[in-house]
Amino acid sequence: MKGPAIRELRITPIAITDPPLLNSVGIHAPYALRTVIELVTEDNISGISEIPGNEDINDLLLQAEEIVLGTDPFQLNQLKSKLFDRFGDQGSDVRGDNPWDDRKLIHVYSALEVACMDIQGKVCNRPVVDLLGGKCREAVSFDAYLFYKAKGAGGVFGYEVDPDATGWAAARQARAQTPAEVVAQAKSMCQEFGFTSIKLKGGVYPPEQEVAAMQALYQAFGPDCPLRFDPNGVWSVETSIKYGREMEGILEYLEDPTRGQQGMAEVRKALKLPLATNMCTTSFEDIPSSIALGSEDIILSDHHFWGGLRESIALGKICQTFGKGLSMHSNSHLGISLIAMVHMAAAIPNLTYDLDTHYPWQSEEVIKGGRAKFEEGKVAVPTQPGLGISLDRNMLNQLHQNYKDCGLKRRDDTTEMKKIDPNWEFKPIRW
């Protein structure tokens, strides 16, 4: 038995409006880049996926086309081994020092895997979650993901401000710099989406100021609201220990205070506080040293760079086996990624932490029916075949036009920051 093969691969780079969120290496550009992938089989079943937009990744997707065409979408092991045999020796394909992951091949395989799983679900007339072992929960919980916002509040770098906005729409335009402003952002986001846990992306201001923000959140939301804080690796080991101690009683976990498994392990030993990572343990190759060193308690999974949904399920089993926690990392994304995350998270028994998502920060969408709904901080697991979503072609075309117009080719928050502050420079450890 051999099912209908893939006859077409469509690669559509898009640019979505993104607010000027700050992080340890710079600032979000006015547009976040994503790439939408469509696979179409000989019998016209299509599958979709979404990955971080990057010209090099898109080039590799194009090179992979000749391997993809003619492939049965159920033969994922074969697809993976062909791709890695062909492109696996590109020595320059490394994660890099940024908060985001710049590897090409693993993103290409993930893009194809998710789209194939969407096709598989449609062929089988089952939601993707059912092909991953079935639902452990009916809906998946997310946290309120807070960001420091550019000094000039909204209205910078092409980010349009709506002066009539109210509620969250107004709050996400507002400046967020002081502890009180961070608390205001949190309250508005939690009210809008029903989130019951909070993460702050730090590494932007001096440690004292950011620790004060976490203390203010703790005061405002109380001990029943799990809090997370992420300096994105720019603290030294000493700084991580010093300021980590000040947050011992108030955090659910501290994410990537410093760089590298060795440094993380040193911090871990000194603190009574779980550590999480999406920077020092980001591939299966990193797992053995993570276990040996004890560099973190919780891995922040991300199917975009762990190799798709099935590999993420295996990561879940590894975490369960070794007593590590599992949560989920996010970049700026749209609904295709969100829904893929939901299917996968629903199928992992031990994914008990709320997931990160940038989703509240964007306002556009490429899936039919518009923006996904959060109820009490949760997104319901779709029950339709495959991912259970389909493309809004008008929106896809518009966002592709944005991509062509904006001129951005890859994420580079350091370069964006230099446009405002010419003295800004990337520093692996800032404090």
Added chain:
Amino acid sequence: MKGPAIRELRITPIAITDPPLLNSVGIHAPYALRTVIELVTEDNISGISEIPGNEDINDLLLQAEEIVLGTDPFQLNQLKSKLFDRFGDQGSDVRGDNPWDDRKLIHVYSALEVACMDIQGKVCNRPVVDLLGGKCREAVSFDAYLFYKAKGAGGVFGYEVDPDATGWAAARQARAQTPAEVVAQAKSMCQEFGFTSIKLKGGVYPPEQEVAAMQALYQAFGPDCPLRFDPNGVWSVETSIKYGREMEGILEYLEDPTRGQQGMAEVRKALKLPLATNMCTTSFEDIPSSIALGSEDIILSDHHFWGGLRESIALGKICQTFGKGLSMHSNSHLGISLIAMVHMAAAIPNLTYDLDTHYPWQSEEVIKGGRAKFEEGKVAVPTQPGLGISLDRNMLNQLHQNYKDCGLKRRDDTTEMKKIDPNWEFKPIRW
């Protein structure tokens, strides 16, 4: 979307004729017990599986019925958590000291999982391998699994001898005790099935005699034929090191020379010889200490006691992640287990060792079309939906009648041996 639920669970204990093979704790009874499980959905799709026969496991299957009925066969995570929530606290549910695994709950879940995967494949119109990531190979390789045969050759304990038999049918009746007799058994089995690697189950005779058998096999088959030897844990650490050294140049791997991860790790450090296990690392709970101690190089998977096909795929990923090899263990079994092993092995990229199977030692079958075919030591991966096999109800009834007639309720090779040698006793370490 909710698919048709399971409306019936059929549990059929069977007894299959089994030759008087010897091992470290005794001798195979004249019958090997298996249990055949059938699940039938509301829309009359049925799935089957086969597990080691054991009255206690069958009782637990019967208790599990109320959880199973009404379950959607795609909701494996829910099925597992319900079973473990309900039955997981039975403290007596341990592997035991025998070469085989006596745990009940994990066998029950595995039986149900495989039958559900069979149903899933039929619902999706796809072979099970395609729901596990797809084929890494078109056929799965097995080794020639040799056994020492009871002192009195064939004709003991109800094992009928055909005096007119030729070829393998004759050879499997013959005595196998001396190195020359072991080589003769190997030659006949390899000729009949096309196997190109060999394993001897040892732990029966003094180490000198068994090492001599391995040396004779090496002489007879040469360095291109991988050889494995398995004393089933009855050697001390000292004996394992002493006799392991004598086999350093000639074995592909040495399986479970001694008991426990600690002892295995000591042996491993002393030998230039990979160690394999299906005794000291047999569950996900055992993995962390296995990694920390380095107790073995190769895990012998077995979906019957690792929790089914999907969990075995995860075990494969763990082995790949930690640089451990993966091969596969066997007990006396029929074609349902064989074909489930083939689907699973075909879907694991790093399952590069030939699998063990007792299959050549049995002659009955419960699947339509009769005994599975080996070509050049390999079994082709089925291409039909589900497992791609179905029950021969006449044979199932006959073998169930055998079960009722034979009076055996569980495997107990020590008790069987005492029937011949009243002084025989179980010894965890014999040499």
